[in-house]
Amino acid sequence: MGEVKVDTRSISLSPAPHLKRRLATQNFFSKIMLVATAISVLVTFGIVASLVPTAFTTLKNIGTSIIGLTWAPLFEPAQYGIAPLLTGTFFVVIIGMFVAVPIGLASAIFLSDYASFNLRRIVKPILEILAGIPTVVLGLFGLYVINPEFVEKYWPIGEPIAYTALGAGFMTGILIVPIIASVADDALSAVPRAMREAAYALGATRREVATKVVFNAGLSGVVAALILAFARAFGETTIALMVAGSFPKLTANLGDPMMTMSAFIGFAGIGDAEVGSVAYNTIFLIGAILFTVTLIFNILGNRFIAKYREAYE
Amino acid sequence: MSQTISLKKQISIRRVLIDAAFRTFLYFSIFTALGMIFWVVSRLWSDAGWLLSWDLITNYPSYNIDDAGFQSPLVGSLWVVGFATLMALPTGVLTALYLEHFAGKSNKLTRLIELNVQNLAGVPAVVFGLIGLAFIVRGFVKWGFTVGSAAVVIAMLILPVIIIVSREAIRSVPPSYKEGALALGATNWQAVWRLVLPSAIPGTATGSILAISRAIGESAPLLLLGALSFVTFNPTGLDSPFTIMPLTIFKYASDSREEYQILASAGSLILVAVLFTLNLTAILLRDFATRKRNV
Numbered sequence: 322m323g324e325v326k327v328d329t330r331s332i333s334l335s336p337a338p339h340l341k342r343r344l345a346t347q348n349f350f351s352k353i354m355l356v357a358t359a360i361s362v363l364v365t366f367g368i369v370a371s372l373v374p375t376a377f378t379t380l381k382n383i384g385t386s387i388i389g390l391t392w393a394p395l396f397e398p399a400q401y402g403i404a405p406l407l408t409g410t411f412f413v414v415i416i417g418m419f420v421a422v423p424i425g426l427a428s429a430i431f432l433s434d435y436a437s438f439n440l441r442r443i444v445k446p447i448l449e450i451l452a453g454i455p456t457v458v459l460g461l462f463g464l465y466v467i468n469p470e471f472v473e474k475y476w477p478i479g480e481p482i483a484y485t486a487l488g489a490g491f492m493t494g495i496l497i498v499p500i501i502a503s504v505a506d507d508a509l510s511a512v513p514r515a516m517r518e519a520a521y522a523l524g525a526t527r528r529e530v531a532t533k534v535v536f537n538a539g540l541s542g543v544v545a546a547l548i549l550a551f552a553r554a555f556g557e558t559t560i561a562l563m564v565a566g567s568f569p570k571l572t573a574n575l576g577d578p579m580m581t582m583s584a585f586i587g588f589a590g591i592g593d594a595e596v597g598s599v600a601y602n603t604i605f606l607i608g609a610i611l612f613t614v615t616l617i618f619n620i621l622g623n624r625f626i627a628k629y630r631e632a633y634e
Numbered sequence: 635m636s637q638t639i640s641l642k643k644q645i646s647i648r649r650v651l652i653d654a655a656f657r658t659f660l661y662f663s664i665f666t667a668l669g670m671i672f673w674v675v676s677r678l679w680s681d682a683g684w685l686l687s688w689d690l691i692t693n694y695p696s697y698n699i700d701d702a703g704f705q706s707p708l709v710g711s712l713w714v715v716g717f718a719t720l721m722a723l724p725t726g727v728l729t730a731l732y733l734e735h736f737a738g739k740s741n742k743l744t745r746l747i748e749l750n751v752q753n754l755a756g757v758p759a760v761v762f763g764l765i766g767l768a769f770i771v772r773g774f775v776k777w778g779f780t781v782g783s784a785a786v787v788i789a790m791l792i793l794p795v796i797i798i799v800s801r802e803a804i805r806s807v808p809p810s811y812k813e814g815a816l817a818l819g820a821t822n823w824q825a826v827w828r829l830v831l832p833s834a835i836p837g838t839a840t841g842s843i844l845a846i847s848r849a850i851g852e853s854a855p856l857l858l859l860g861a862l863s864f865v866t867f868n869p870t871g872l873d874s875p876f877t878i879m880p881l882t883i884f885k886y887a888s889d890s891r892e893e894y895q896i897l898a899s900a901g902s903l904i905l906v907a908v909l910f911t912l913n914l915t916a917i918l919l920r921d922f923a924t925r926k927r928n929v
Contacts, residue, residue: 337819347823351736357728358737358747361797364790365750368761371768427663435660444664446917451671453844453913455851457880458902461887462674465681465895498667526649528656549756556758558854559880563887583854586760590858596772604858608764612757619756620749 368612376609379602392569392580394600395589401603405569409486409579413561416490416575417497417554422547424494425501429546432502433509433539434517434531445503452499460563463492468564472576481576484566490575492560497550504549504626508542509535511633541632545625552618556611558583582607675906682899690900694866695882699893704901707882709868710781710861714878715849717785718792723842725789726796727831730838733797734804735812735826755794762791763855771859779860782872787855792845799841803834836923843916847909853880879905 380387389402428448432441467488473481481487512535520534536543558581566578567588580588589604693703729751737744766787770777777783807830815825856862856878862885865877879901886898 343821343824347821350823350827351732354728354732354736357725358732360725361729361751361754361793362747364765364793365754367769367790368757368765371765371773372761375768424663424667427660428667431660431664435657444668447668447671449844449917450910450913451667453847453851453909454671454674455853455880455902455905455909457851457853457883457887458674458678458906461883461898461902462677464887465899466677495670498670502667526653528653529649532656552756552758556760558758558760558857559884563884583758583760586764587854587857590763590767591862605764605768608761612761615756615758616753619753622756623749623752 372605372609372612375602375605379599379606382599383603383606390571392585394603399600405571406580406582406585406607408571408573409561409565409569409584410555410581412486412573412575412579413490413493413565413581414551414554416487417493418547418551420491420494421497421501421550421554425498425546425550426505426543428498428502429505429509429543430531430536432506433512434527434535445506448499448502451495452503456496456557456559457563459492459496460560463488463560463564467491476576478574479576484564484568484578485576486565486579487575489561489563489565489579489581492564493554493557496557496560497554500550500553501546504546505539505543508539508545508626508629511542511629512538513633538633539629541625541628545622545629548618548622548625552615552622555618556583556615557581558587562587582611586611675903678899678903678906682896682903685896685900686903691904695864695877695885696866697864699897702897704879704882704904706865706868707877707879707901708904710865710876711850711878711880713781713869714784714788714856714876715846717781717872718788718849719842719846721785721789722793722796726793726842727800727838729797730800730804731826731831734801735822735830751794751797755798758854759791759852760854760858762787763858765790766855767858777873779875780873781869781876784856784859784861784876784878785872787859788849788852791852791855792849795845795848796838796842799845800834800838803837803841804830806837807833836919836926840916840920840923843912843919847912847916850912851880851905851909853878853884856881857884879908 383401386401387403389400390404391400391402392405393400432444436444464483468481468483468485472485472487476485476487516534516538517530520530525534561581561584565580565584567580567584568578569580569585570577572579586604586607589601689701690703691708692705693701694706695704696702733744733748737747766783769775770783770786771779775783777786811829811833812825815829816822820828860875861877861881863875863877864885865875869876883898883901883905886894886901889895
């Protein structure tokens with residue numbers, strides 16, 4: 322327990338000294354705090370207000386041609402078939418999850434049930450540092466190392482060049498490993514010790530305790546970890562843009578370049594489309610989709626977190 | 635329901651082997667995760683470590699490889715994130731104080747605000763670029779592609795994170811501190827401002843430093859705010875055009891000539907060094923704070 326410093330000048334035995342003034346101060350700051358709180362709400366409204374109207378008018382302008390196989394809004398004649406963006410996003414995110422889920426969950430189990438107290442104290446901060454590597458650096462690594470030295474050499478289908486969905490997916494996976502590890506570890510570590518001890522007493526091995534008892538008990542937190550990581554991968558822009566390139570190619574060959582939805586927003590932001598044109602406004606449409614999907618996943622994920630907190634904390 | 639419980643063969647060879655395999659898998663996974671950091675950093679170092687020099691920090695970006703450097707993006711990042719912090723930190727801490735100590739706990743409105751903050755923290759960064767584009771660059775603020783616009787966008791991005799970490803720090807202050815003050819006749823505000831907040835400073839600082847370092851490395855939203863250009867002068871005010879570290883790296887990286895790729899790697903080294911220092915400070919600060927509390 323730290324020391325409590327009491328300002329002796331403010332102690333007086335007369336009834337409620339300066340009460341009026343102090344209440345006035347409290348009132349004043351209450352109002353300031355209310356304004357501050359309102360700002361966060363305002364930001365949400367701002368996001369919705371900036372996306373929804375433009376998204377709807379754009380959708381109206383594009384019409385049914387959004388159901389198409391070619392995405393080329395910045396070209397003449399413009400084409401708005403969203404299929405390549407959907408497949409691109411799907412593949413990059415799924416590869417990312419394939420890489421990150423085993424590594425992330427194993428790291429979480431390691432931290433919660435295998436690592437000694439001291440090892441945990443060292444490993445956790447290092448994982449946090451991994452989480453702190455900027456996406457542009459991960460993108461650079463994907464572009465300079467993973468793509469040329471691994472995908473181009475060993476990918477069996479076609480001839481991968483420079484930009485590949487596989488490299489982007491891999492680096493996105495590395496990006497979300499710390500998210501999965503830390504959210505899942507929080508959940509697994511919150512599982513009461515008594516449950517572990519009961520299982521050990523019945524003769525379970527460490528692996529059995531970790532995977533059959535602790536993992537199941539903390540399952541809602543593990544699910545939350547996966548959902549939140551998925552949302553993060555889904556919204557990742559820079560890695561996708563740098564490593565998978567900016568070619569909205571409709572393909573299932575993971576060695577090909579692809580474009581994700583978020584990468585398109587970034588790409589159109591760089592490009593020189595005329596501001597306010599239909600082509601340009603498609604970024605708000607894509608942004609609205611991105612926002613809606615991640616919102617749903619985040620709400621779901623946070624629900625699951627609340628669930629295990631209710632149970633164990 | 636009766637089951638035979640055998641006391642023999644409690645631990646079969648099979649179980650021992652599976653356990654050992656599982657343990658190996660766990661160690662392999664954690665080493666992969668940690669090894670990634672070393673792989674990325676050592677690769678950057680071997681590619682571009684030899685290029686590091688003071689000139690690289692003091693020179694301005696240039697198409698001429700020999701005297702290209704990172705001064706204006708470094709200063710630009712500092713301006714943008716600095717002003718963003720000035721906006722987001724007080725707002726976030728005051729919101730956290732309000733939610734923890736003034737708002738009605740089971741109030742529907744409070745729950746709604748909490749939900750809002752939580753979900754705002756999960757909004758993809760690039761979407762913040764879109765709101766910036768619609769309302770701050772153009773729209774009714776019309777600030778253009780300036781340091782000010784970028785700072786507002788980054789402030790919106792880190793605000794929910796700062797609220798969340800400050801709330802956690804404020805919540806972990808023992809309630810007896812406040813109760814003691816209230817018993818002595820302090821108003822709610824006095825108790826919170828003079829006792830709760832000061833005790834929550836280490837936790838808030840740790841979380842905020844992590845949020846700020848994330849903001850320094852963030853590139854996506856500012857891609858939409860015109861930061862991806864060669865700006866060969868430092869910002870002079872909120873109305874200046876600007877560029878930032880991550881996007882200068884991005885720009886060099888998208889050039890296919892090898893010299894520029896080395897330059898991008900060198901920039902990454904500088905950026906990573908800055909962020910590691912910040913993260914390490916935050917982690918040490920947290921360590922210090924928890925140790926102090928546990929004594």
